[in-house]
Structures are given as C-alpha cells and as structure tokens.
Amino acid sequence: MGLAAGVLLAAMMFPAVGGVGLLAAQISDSAVGTSSDLQSGTMPAATVVTDSAGAPIAYLYSQYRVPVASAGIAPAMKAAIVAIEDRRFYQHGGFDVVGAARALVNNSGGGATQGASTLTEQYVKNYDLYVAATTDAQRRAAVAPSYARKIKEAELAVSLDSRLSKDEILTRYLNIVYLGHGAYGVAAAAKAYFGTTPDQLTVPQAALLAGLVQSPADYDPARHPDAALGRRNVVIEQMRQQGSITAQQAAAAAAAPLGVLPNVSVPSAGCVGAGDAGYFCSYLLSYLQEAGITSAQLTGGGYTIRTTLNRDAQTKLKAAVDGQVDPTTPHVADVMSVVQPGADAHQVVAMAANRTYGNAPGESSFGLPYQPENMGAGSVFKIFTAATAMEKGIVGIDSIIDVPGSGYTTPLYHDPAGRPIPVHNAGNYASQLSLTDALAQSPNTAFVKLEESTGVPPVVDMAERLGMTSLATTPSGRAGSPSVADVARSQNQMSFTLGVSPTSDLELANVAATLASHGMWCPPSPVESVTDRTGAPVTVTQPPCRQVLDPAIADTLMNGLSKDEQPGGTSAAAAASMGWNRPIAAKTGTTNDYKSAAFVGATPQMAGASIVFDDSASPRPICDGTPPYSCSGGNIYGGKAPARTFYRAMGDILDGQPVVPLPPPDPRYLNGSQS
Incomplete structure (x- = not known):
C-alpha cells in the first residue's frame, strides 16, 4: 500500500x-507547523532564576519543560x-x-x-x-x-x-x-x-x-x-x-512499588514560588522587560538567569523586617533594600517586605520594596538639598547654617491661595548648627531656608541624578498628568526637601550606594548574567554607570552624614539597641502626618534603605510599638522602626566583614566657596 x-x-x-x-x-x-519548523525542533522550555551562587530561586514558564539531549x-x-x-x-x-x-x-x-x-x-x-x-x-x-x-x-x-x-x-x-x-x-x-x-x-x-x-x-x-x-x-x-x-x-x-513522591508536582511558576525572594524576583522581571527581554522569552526561552541575590543576606534581611513588623500587622508595611556600591555596577544584594509575597488573602504581589509609595520618605530628602548647596558652593559640611524657629514662613512656600505655609520642627534646636549637625538632628526650618538659596529645581535635579529616577516617570495625579519632578520644579515646591514625594525604597538605597561609590550612579541591577538554552549569553541592555556628583563632594557628604547614629543623632537609640559599631553615613525621615517614615544609610561596603508605611487603601498614622500599629495620632519616626530594621539587617549582613572607615572629607568642601 x-x-x-x-x-x-x-x-x-x-x-x-x-x-x-x-x-x-x-x-x-x-496551526500545524511547517516541515522546517518541525525540523528545527525548538519548543518552549522553562527559565530558571538562580541566586548569586547558582541555586534556583524561581522558575518561569508557560509549560514546565526542561529539554534534554538523547544521551540524557x-x-x-x-x-x-x-x-x-x-x-x-x-x-x-x-x-x-x-x-x-x-x-x-x-x-x-x-x-x-x-x-x-x-x-x-x-x-x-x-x-x-x-x-x-x-x-x-x-x-x-x-x-x-x-x-x-x-x-x-x-x-x-x-x-x-x-x-x-x-x-x-x-x-x-x-x-x-x-x-x-x-x-x-x-x-x-x-x-x-x-x-x-x-x-x-x-x-x-x-x-x-x-x-x-x-x-x-x-x-x-x-x-x-x-x-x-x-x-x-x-x-x-x-x-x-x-x-x-x-x-x-x-x-x-x-x-516493584510505584515509588512516586508523596507530593507529585512541578515547581511553582513565577515569583510566587520564590518564597522570601518573591519581591526581588518581581523586580528582576520588570528590570529584564525594561531591558528588552519579552515575557514570551522569559517563560519559554529556557534561559538561565543568574541574579545578584545573596541568599544569606536575603534571609537576614527578611528576619530583620519581620522582627520589627509582623507580616500580619494591618496597615503597616516594612520594606528594605540592600545595594552593593561599586564603580561599574550597583548590585541589588537583597530585598524584602514584611508582607508575604503572593496572591492569597493577607499577601501582596505589589512591588512594595521597589515601586514608589505615595506617603514619601520625609527628611531623607534633605540629603539632596545639602548636596545641591555643597555643589553650588553655598555651604560645606562645617558651615554654620541658620535654624529659624518652628513656624517659620517664607514667601516661596505657600498654598494655592498664596498664603505662606508655616514650617514646623519636631523639636527644639539651637538657632544655628553646622550642616553636619543639622543633617543629624534634622530641623525642617534649616533646610527649607537653605532651599531658598539653592532653588527648588536644582534640588529636584540632584535627587534624580543621585538615584530617584522614578520622580521623572511617576504621574503627579491621574495617568497622563505631569510627573512628580516636573510639578515640583514648575510650582517651586519648597516642601520637596521635606520628602513629600512618592518614594521608591530601592531607589533610596541606590542613592546611598551612589554616595558610597564616590558619586558614581549605576542602575540598581539584579542581574549577573543571562544565558539561553545553549549556554550562549543573552544581551541585557542596561543604562551605563555615570559620574553624577564630584567624588570629593560625595565623599565629604558621606562624612557630613556620619553623626546620625551618634549621641544627639536621630537614630542613636536604634543603633545602640541593635549593637551597631561601624562608621555609617545615614539619614532619617518622617512625613508630617506619620503615615510613613524612612531610614537610609551606607557603609563603604553596603548601602540600604528601610521605609515603614501604611500600605492600605486608606492610609492612617502609625504609632511606634512592638510591632508598630495604626493609630489616630501617630508617633513613628525614621529613627525608630525603620532604623531598627536597618541596623539589625545590615549588622547581620556585614557580620564578620572588616570595619571600614568612611572616606575622608575634601578640605574644599568643609566650608562653602561662597562663604
């Protein structure tokens, strides 16, 4: 036949x-394939995501398949x-x-x-x-x-x-x-x-x-x-x-018995299967897609993605975050990101949130540690005003600046009707402080007054340059509205230095990494390498590193931020409670209504940021406690739960590594050239 x-x-x-x-x-x-399609034999294959040591943390696939050769x-x-x-x-x-x-x-x-x-x-x-x-x-x-x-x-x-x-x-x-x-x-x-x-x-x-x-x-x-x-x-x-x-x-x-496993299953698909690394995995996917790798490539290409995630650091970070705010605590999220500084790369070492990553009730798959949260980071943004004033020669870290009393008004800071908005302090301060002491003690009036000299647009520019890149892409209102950065510039928002803008925790950590890298900005990268199913490298298009701040200014500002954990600094109590014993450049921040608070810090080896904020649809003030809780008045500060989270996590991560001093200040930036 x-x-x-x-x-x-x-x-x-x-x-x-x-x-x-x-x-x-x-x-x-x-849709039967042609003879040539069938002859090529390419079929969907699962992509494996690994930590920095090569151990799998997640699998990406539409069909869980691992093609093998005949000999296998x-x-x-x-x-x-x-x-x-x-x-x-x-x-x-x-x-x-x-x-x-x-x-x-x-x-x-x-x-x-x-x-x-x-x-x-x-x-x-x-x-x-x-x-x-x-x-x-x-x-x-x-x-x-x-x-x-x-x-x-x-x-x-x-x-x-x-x-x-x-x-x-x-x-x-x-x-x-x-x-x-x-x-x-x-x-x-x-x-x-x-x-x-x-x-x-x-x-x-x-x-x-x-x-x-x-x-x-x-x-x-x-x-x-x-x-x-x-x-x-x-x-x-x-x-x-x-x-x-x-x-x-x-x-x-x-x-012979059947001998099958008690739980017959393939690995979970996507970042839900990554456990405590779920938020890191989610950031990785968004980063790769921005770099030009499509979802179809990720779920069917059979890639091996080696990431920068340090498993030990991730475990310690998750313990620190959960130790301050239990995952089930209503209205209170605690997030932290850790970035390793460097002249040619800023690698994301770990990323965690107290919320369990997932889609079940009580879990979250929103990018809490890296997506901008709307409440802001408070006085952490004073770093950008200080850096701008130093670059312009207005001040140096030893310069004495005025600290107007609480209730200070300036014609540059007003409501839509043109009425001046009083600027209040959270405590009592000397009428003058060095810039270093002002950064450690954080009087609001001092930095609003300093911002009068720098102007708002240069401070916004500095924030973007140092790492707050989402300010230029986050809408100020509905989709299609001008960006947060554009509105701050055009409306001359003096409140910018008080940290009212939506803030990404990861970007804040990368700001610290930029300062610790002597003013060299690099994208916060979660990727070490990507290879296809044959082992050939896959190109990941990433923005190049660039020098965004004079190294001398960056090093000197690191010194100017070195008193936060010392007596009189806003995080001194938190540092002592966690046994912190290393030099650090750091800054705390709290928003006016106590719905969020932040801490950012850097040693020469590692940088990070922690933000505690209300992650619900109806944010409320937060009171510090064990754990912090939603309340009517609020008393959370960056020097409390956020700083405790940071000092515990970073102390554990750096344990066993040498204590490295901060870079020495440059004499040119001890006092402003306009003095």
Missing part, C-alpha cells in the same frame, strides 16, 4: 465529522515509549501503513478505538498543540478528529522521518509530550514523579511514565494508583515482548 492510500486509510479511522467538503476549512483552522534519557525510557506507543517505530517511515490497517480492522469490528498514530505523527501533533498553536481555536484543531489534520500530520511525519534520525525524533517526542501534573517532557516528569533525572530512570519508572501518555488523568499514580500500576505493568509486558528487557527483569519491574 502506497503513502497516498495509507493516508486515506488513516483518515477513514476517524468518526464522521462532516463531509470531505470541510477539508479546506479544517486545514485553515489548524535512559535507554529504558526510550524502550518503554516505543513498546507501548509505536512498536514498529524503527521499521516504518514515519507513517505506519500496517498499524493503520490493523487499527481500522479493530475499530470496524467494535474493538477499542485505535488511532494508529506513530511516534513521529504524535510528535507532529504535540508540536502543533504546544508550540505552533497560539489561539484556543488552533489548540482545539490540533486535537480534533479531523481528516485534514490527520493527513497533514502523516505527510509531515514522513517528511521528518526522511530528514531526522530515529533517535532524534524519539528524543524530541520525549521532550515535548505532556505527562500530567504540569510536567511537559520526560525531564520534568522524572523530577515531578520520582525526584530524579531522566538518565537515571529505572525500568518500572520508565514504564509508568510511558503508560501515562495515553491518559495522564486516568493513569495518574497520585490519584489512581491501582490503574497506574496496571497500566505500568502492561508497558512492562510489552517491553518484554519486544525484547528490550528479559523475563526476569520484567518480573522484578512488575513487582
């Missing part, structure tokens, strides 16, 4: 679904699938006329329905279903009892058989086929069912997997162990009859 007759015979094996007049329509509905598949697995699915695999040319005739006779005689598909045809069908099809209609057409589909599959199978070796076809089939519980391909199934690799599969294990092809649901060993056992033993007997195993091996295999 020739090919044409054989194909016609194959078509006759299906129940009538309409006349031959439907043939053209059925072909057009199908046990001979028993190949023998089992041939024995039960296509015993004449090595004799036919892609389409089995003998098998088709046998199935036709069996079906017409009332026996069990047989499709007579060869492994090569099944590979074509699976490729159509799992690779070529992109719509629901195409996926339905890929498995419909269609004359057109069967004929097309047979034609392509014959074409493939003439171009590829039998072993290559078999390997591709074993890599593409669905085997239940979310496992696509033999490698995924070996891990899901037995916790092993496909090259280590035993005869009974291979037979169980081969038996699943007919119906992964009906023969699921986790839900239907008796049916699975019976089906497995049928495969074993077929292997014996084929001569791929001896009678003694068959008896031993049939006597």
